[in-house]
Amino acid sequence: MVILGGSTLYQVLYDESGASQGAIRYSDSGIVGRWESYIKEIYGAGEDVESYFAREVAHLPPPTTNAE
Known part of the structure; x- marks a missing residue:
């Protein structure tokens, strides 16, 4: 999903x-x-990527x- 200017939504x-x-x-405001x-x-x-990286990676x- 990409939202541009709060008025247009694109579903890629x-x-x-x-x-x-x-x-x-999509341009329906709702x-x-x-x-x-x-x-x-x-x-x-x-979560911030730095804390995630430190904990998991x-x-x-x-x-x-x-x-080969």
Whole structure:
């Protein structure tokens, strides 16, 4: 979901491989407003990446590749 200027919402569509396939545009103020509120709420509940990294990632061994 991408919100532009508080008045337009785009639902970005992706295929199975993760490549974008376009978007659906919404301009209904009720729909845009609800999504904007929801995104602000979950952003506010999110954790800072530094504390997450320190707790969940820093102790892990470095990644490796399997060169063939």
